[in-house]
Amino acid sequence: MQTSIIIGSLLVATLAWVAKIRWSKEFISAKDEILKSKDEQIKILEREIASLREMTPMKLREYFLSVKQQLEEYNAALQLSLQELKEELEEKRIQIEDFEKRSLTRPADVSPPLEEIAELKKIVQDESEKTQIRGNEFLTKIRQFADIASGVIQTITAAF
Numbered sequence: 001m002q003t004s005i006i007i008g009s010l011l012v013a014t015l016a017w018v019a020k021i022r023w024s025k026e027f028i029s030a031k032d033e034i035l036k037s038k039d040e041q042i043k044i045l046e047r048e049i050a051s052l053r054e055m056t057p058m059k060l061r062e063y064f065l066s067v068k069q070q071l072e073e074y075n076a077a078l079q080l081s082l083q084e085l086k087e088e089l090e091e092k093r094i095q096i097e098d099f100e101k102r103s104l105t106r107p108a109d110v111s112p113p114l115e116e117i118a119e120l121k122k123i124v125q126d127e128s129e130k131t132q133i134r135g136n137e138f139l140t141k142i143r144q145f146a147d148i149a150s151g152v153i154q155t156i157t158a159a160f
Contacts, residue, residue: 064152071145078138085131092124 099117 060152064149067148067152068145071141071148074141075138075145078134078141082131082134082138085127085134089124089127089131092120092127096120096124 096117099120103114103117
């Protein structure tokens with residue numbers, strides 16, 4: 001009986017010792033993985049710090065001016081497109097008015113080109129909607145430019 005207790009105790013002590021060794025190996029490998037991930041994070045942060053050190057006020061100004069120029073060019077293109085659409089819309093309105101005048105001055109036996117008038121009215125309505133959509137896009141781009149510009153200005157002023 002005592003022998004079986006002693007053997008059982010030895011067996012339990014041996015199992016505990018094996019479990020301790022196994023757990024310590026797992027702990028060491030987990031600790032190594034944590035250290036590796038921390039090293040990777042440190043490298044990423046070091047690269048970010050280096051890139052921020054390179055970002056001098058002159059480079060920020062250069063970037064700001066470049067973005068400003070690109071957005072002004074885009075703005076000019078949108079303005080031109082908007083003006084062209086307005087001119088085209090005005091031409092369509094003039095054509096509709098011309099058709100309506102001709103239909104009123106026609107003899108009673110000749111029916112007015114109602115289909116053409118309806119088609120032109122639809123074109124004018126479609127063009128009006130397109131102009132409105134492009135105008136909204138234009139305003140959105142201007143707001144984005146203003147946001148970018150204010151962010152760059154804040155960054156420049158914060159750097160000083």
